[in-house]
Amino acid sequence: MKRGEQRFVRGNSASVTTYRIAIVGSGPAGLSAAAHAARLGLSHVLLEKTDHLSDTITKYQKGKHVMATPSQLVLRSPLDFDAGKREAVLGTWNEQTASAGVNVKYMAEVTSIAGTGDPIPGSVMRIISRKRDGTSDTREIQRRAPPYRLTLANGEAIMADTVILAIGTQGNPNLMTCPGGDLPHVQHQLDDPTAYSDEHIFVIGGGDAGIENALGLCADPAQNNMVTLVNRSADFANAKDANVKALMAARDAGRISLMTETTTRAIEPGFITLDTRDGEVRARCDRVIARMGSAPPRGFVEGCGVEFASDDRLAFPKLSATFESTAPGIFVVGALAGYPLIKHCMNQGHDVVEFINGNLDLKPADEPILEAKFAGLPEDPGSRRSVADWLEHLRASVSILNGMSALQMREFMLDSTVRLYRAGEVIFERNAPGSSLFGIAEGEVLVEVNPNDRSITVPIPAGSIFGEVGLISGRRRGATIRAGEDSIVVEISRTAALKLMSQVPAAAREITRITTERSLLQIFKSGLAPADLVDVIANAKVETVRAGQAIIREGEQGDDIFIIRSGSMVVEKSIGGKAVFLNYVPAGSYVGEMGVITGAARNATVRAAVKSDVIRLAGEPFRALLAAKPQLLDKLRDEMASRTRLNAFIESKKDSFSGVVDMYTGVANFLVEQGVGEATDVLLIDEKLCVGCDNCEKACADTHDGLSRLDREAGRTYAHLHVPTSCRHCEHPHCMADCPPNAIHRGPTGEVYIDETCIGCGNCQRNCPYGVIRMDKVPPKKPWLLSWLLFGRGPGPGEPSPKWAKKHDPAYAEKAKKAIKCDMCSGQEGGPACVRACPTGAAIRVSPEQFLSVALMDREER
Amino acid sequence: MAADGPSKLGFGRKLMTGKAVAPARRDVAHEGFLTHRRGRWARIAAELSVAAIAVYVMTDPTPRHNGGTSLGYTLGTLGTAMIVWLSLLGVRKRVIGSKPFSLKGWTSAHVWLGLSLIVIGTLHSGFQFGWNVHTLAWALMMVVILSGLWGVTLYATLPEKLSANRGEVTQQQMLEAIRTLDRQLDTAAQPLAAEEAALVRLSLERCRIAGSLRQRLSGNYANDGNALALAAVSERVSAGLRAGRPDERLQQIQFLLERKEAALAQARRHIRMKAQLELWLYIHVPATIALLVALLAHVLSVFLYW
The missing domain is CATH 1.20.1440 (de novo design (two linked rop proteins))
Incomplete structure (x- = not known):
């Protein structure tokens, strides 16, 4: 567009209005921004693609309790927000949006945003799109100055000086593309499965959403729906195991039909035509529910000229301290900016409008939280550091934080803590659990390398990091670390550290290098210095190994050494044609040293028990290192001798008790399959002793608010060894992966627990591959045990029925469900109640290293 | 609103130093209740029984062994204390609390000390049986012990079959x-x-x-x-x-x-x-309650009417 034309467009206000602010998306962030703009009297338009406000929250299930965390954060939005039912929250917002005079445009889906001003010199957006086959396309867009033209799906255009993108991360559902996919009886969501009856319904898509919808529709036979689930592939690889099982059970019960390897060809009123493996099928169909996943909004956002921090799937847009993206005048707030909590979003909506309106001195709402974090740190008298000064100080002094922006530092600090350690103070102890990373801003820390002699230490200087082994492997701390002098240390939570690694690639590389070096030093101790390892590390490669994949094969030649960085391995040897389980190798150990020392072929197979990361060290530089360091060679020889002894022991057993060794291998493999390989502490039940009294469940409920966190009877069994449905406290807990309020932590004794800030979203329950998290509400307190024992009052020991709870607590039905899981009875002096309460000794809690050892063989010999 | 309440767990848990990082003491040994702590309670019960028999055989009170001799009183007091304590297993298993205890240890003691009561109770009687409340208490004790023995046999044999029959099905x-x-x-x-x-x-x-x-x-x-x-x-x-x-x-x-x-x-x-x-519990538990009542009657009658 030429300059003259543009002036014409801008001047012609009759055809196109140029708003001061266009807000895309009417979720908590967008709505709050629009209401604040309206209050300030700024010309604005709020664009919403559906016909109602806050679509994501509208889609929450009926009556869902919406939580307002973090509670210590003040709400700045012009809209009110309190924890409560979905309907109440939405009601308030709708009312207040209307009374604030917000200019809302419904059914306005924005398809593109492009600057109409001059090209900005040197500002080119590169968009790389990766295809499934591994190739990629690169497209370049020249950024142009504001005002922006927002093109809507219906072709209409809107002009605005600034754009606030508040579109969340849900993205748009993938739509049916076959003929008839736009008919009114084709829907892409299901609010209330009980709303339909006597219908022939086809659910398209075999992911969790599709399966849950389909099961919901056929759950009540009285609804009399004929439900068919259509899936493109033969299995349901993308769905949770529990969902697939429930689906298969429903099929076996005749409540649902499944059509796998089937795609939709056409939809017409009353009928659907499908392509099956055996040809075309036309069937009666009153309703189609398409749940085929959604396209993440990244493509659209990048198309607007907004750059993301990295190629990582989890990366967020690069933003300034005022939420401005790399496209000048386009601001990003809310979940898309990396803030999934409603309160954060609403505050950002307010703040971003203030920034746009020129109030650049506004302090973010989290300022008091950060202030509290920096309070108590030593400062030069007379020059008080502000929060911004502290953030800048940390960013500049800790090397891995150098690449962060001011806004990233703010958010990063919310998940981190900073503390002064006096000289000699212990920061963490050897064998303490912990997965956080520490950065030294000032001072120096000392690593106690020899647990028997505290005086032998290795210093780590300011600017560097420590604790990275715990972060990467999830294992307990390898050494005690204390402050060498008065030091200011930042403790970075695992979540914040992972975010940092995905946002700042340089930080990720640095952490990997340090991990490799330190794990080598820690494993091989024997007087090594970092300088000795330069050659070895230069050739080191980090590799990810799938569960079950072998890194070393028996009989092959090879002299690479592997250090297991995360996950765990099992060592097997083929004896008499059968793979016999030899050993379990946890993260932090190494395998393959025999090849370097003896040069002989590998004498056992090592394969991953769970998905693992290994560091592969080439044999050649390692051999040079061994030649230079004879102590190291001795140490490896010792280690090798003990491994050879174990092999010989098992081989000797094989001759005398071949059944015992088979059983031992069988049990070990079974436990590894059950995820014991990634567990840190797992409950096992010896079914030779279990009388089924369920006292473990009762004890669990009685010590945890009346809700049991374990299901004794469910779960897999092998050779009378039962793995009940109960938390394994994984090294890298799957449940922690996506917790909006960050309420899941690893506690001081290694337990993974959920704190009271849980918002009940159910993400952790869906993410847990072992199905050990349940969503439930706390029942009222039971009468005293003796009054039950003597007078029969109350439900007795164990979990009360929901019926009883409802009767004795009027508020029970309205209570919010929260995620509950095993906390390993942390804080109870006696340890896990399930084990204490087992009358026969059937229930034991073990760590895999403890249990997957030769001791297992004694069990079978008894 | 619970989520807005004061933090119960607090941030104090985040600090990972000091003695608090040591996990609570727990019994990780994989032993059944009969062999708990390498058969500690079996040993104690056996020693108790042997000692009681030895003293019984070595002493020769006049006119004869009965509940009224000093040995008789000792055994009677011991036996009563044991019966009351052993019957508290039913309460113990329902009160979990947070304090360390091992129900397996309690069961082990319950079984082995319960068996030693055969010796202690019988020696206490001095083999003087008759149709009275005293022998009733002894008889009820034997019913409780024998039904318990039946229970132990079932506990030792059935779980394996139960597990085999169940497979992985609940x-x-x-x-x-x-x-x-x-x-x-x-x-x-x-x-x-x-x-x-x-x-x-x-x-x-x-x-x-x-x-x-x-x-x-x-x-x-x-x-x-x-x-x-x-x-x-x-x-x-x-x-x-x-x-x-x-x-x-x-x-x-x-x-x-x-x-x-x-x-x-x-x-x-x-x-x-x-x-x-x-x-078996439907015999064991009511018989225990009857035993406690009979025991009370036995003790009262001995001290009030003897």
Whole structure:
């Protein structure tokens, strides 16, 4: 567009209005921004693609309790927000949006945003799109100055000086593309499965959403729906195991039909035509529910000229301290900016409008939280550091934080803590659990390398990091670390550290290098210095190994050494044609040293028990290192001798008790399959002793608010060894992966627990591959045990029925469900109640290293 | 609103230093209740019994051994204390609390010390039995101990069978499987003639999973609805086969009835073993309560009326 034309467009206000602010998306962030703009009297338009406000929250299930965390954060939005039912929250917002005079445009889906001003010199957006086959396309867009033209799906255009993108991360559902996919009886969501009856319904898509919808529709036979689930592939690889099982059970019960390897060809009123493996099928169909996943909004956002921090799937847009993206005048707030909590979003909506309106001195709402974090740190008298000064100080002094922006530092600090350690103070102890990373801003820390002699230490200087082994492997701390002098240390939570690694690639590389070096030093101790390892590390490669994949094969030649960085391995040897389980190798150990020392072929197979990361060290530089360091060679020889002894022991057993060794291998493999390989502490039940009294469940409920966190009877069994449905406290807990309020932590004794800030979203329950998290509400307190024992009052020991709870607590039905899981009875002096309460000794809690050892063989010999 | 309440767990938990990082003491040994702590309680009980017998044999009170001698009083006091303490297992197993204790240890002590009561109680009596409240207390004690012995035998043998029978199926799933088969039977019976449908109804309506008390105890379910239906349908199917006119619908019904019979058998074995594991308690516990009452009567009568 030429300059003259543009002036014409801008001047012609009759055809196109140029708003001061266009807000895309009417979720908590967008709505709050629009209401604040309206209050300030700024010309604005709020664009919403559906016909109602806050679509994501509208889609929450009926009556869902919406939580307002973090509670210590003040709400700045012009809209009110309190924890409560979905309907109440939405009601308030709708009312207040209307009374604030917000200019809302419904059914306005924005398809593109492009600057109409001059090209900005040197500002080119590169968009790389990766295809499934591994190739990629690169497209370049020249950024142009504001005002922006927002093109809507219906072709209409809107002009605005600034754009606030508040579109969340849900993205748009993938739509049916076959003929008839736009008919009114084709829907892409299901609010209330009980709303339909006597219908022939086809659910398209075999992911969790599709399966849950389909099961919901056929759950009540009285609804009399004929439900068919259509899936493109033969299995349901993308769905949770529990969902697939429930689906298969429903099929076996005749409540649902499944059509796998089937795609939709056409939809017409009353009928659907499908392509099956055996040809075309036309069937009666009153309703189609398409749940085929959604396209993440990244493509659209990048198309607007907004750059993301990295190629990582989890990366967020690069933003300034005022939420401005790399496209000048386009601001990003809310979940898309990396803030999934409603309160954060609403505050950002307010703040971003203030920034746009020129109030650049506004302090973010989290300022008091950060202030509290920096309070108590030593400062030069007379020059008080502000929060911004502290953030800048940390960013500049800790090397891995150098690449962060001011806004990233703010958010990063919310998940981190900073503390002064006096000289000699212990920061963490050897064998303490912990997965956080520490950065030294000032001072120096000392690593106690020899647990028997505290005086032998290795210093780590300011600017560097420590604790990275715990972060990467999830294992307990390898050494005690204390402050060498008065030091200011930042403790970075695992979540914040992972975010940092995905946002700042340089930080990720640095952490990997340090991990490799330190794990080598820690494993091989024997007087090594970092300088000795330069050659070895230069050739080191980090590799990810799938569960079950072998890194070393028996009989092959090879002299690479592997250090297991995360996950765990099992060592097997083929004896008499059968793979016999030899050993379990946890993260932090190494395998393959025999090849370097003896040069002989590998004498056992090592394969991953769970998905693992290994560091592969080439044999050649390692051999040079061994030649230079004879102590190291001795140490490896010792280690090798003990491994050879174990092999010989098992081989000797094989001759005398071949059944015992088979059983031992069988049990070990079974436990590894059950995820014991990634567990840190797992409950096992010896079914030779279990009388089924369920006292473990009762004890669990009685010590945890009346809700049991374990299901004794469910779960897999092998050779009378039962793995009940109960938390394994994984090294890298799957449940922690996506917790909006960050309420899941690893506690001081290694337990993974959920704190009271849980918002009940159910993400952790869906993410847990072992199905050990349940969503439930706390029942009222039971009468005293003796009054039950003597007078029969109350439900007795164990979990009360929901019926009883409802009767004795009027508020029970309205209570919010929260995620509950095993906390390993942390804080109870006696340890896990399930084990204490087992009358026969059937229930034991073990760590895999403890249990997957030769001791297992004694069990079978008894 | 709970989420807004003060932080119970607090941020204090985040600090990972000091003694607090040591996990709570716990019993990780993989031993059953009989061998708890390498048979500590078995040893104590044996020592106690041997000591009691030795003193009993070595002393020679006049006129003879009975509850009134100093040994008799000692054994009586010890025995009463043990009986009261052992009976508290029922309370102990229901009060979990947060303090360290091992219910397995309690069970182990309960079993072994309970057995030693045979020696202690009998020596206390000095073998003077008669038709009185004193012998009643002894007799009740023996009933409790013998029923307990029965229970221990069951605890030692049944769990393995229970586990083998159950496989990886829960009780809930067993019952659900039977209901599923019922639904399939109901669907498969729709096209049948009234007379044949009546046979299927026999299985659907006159089949009781656990059955009557007699069936449960005997394990004989031959006249249960499903077994009758299966027998009648099988007869018709083989008659059809002999006549060269196989009826596919009936064969399907027969197949479903057979599967249901197998599912019923598994569920019944499960319920039967679960019941056995609890049944002995219905003697053990009431007898214990009776024993405590008789013991009270015995002690009172001795001190008040002797």
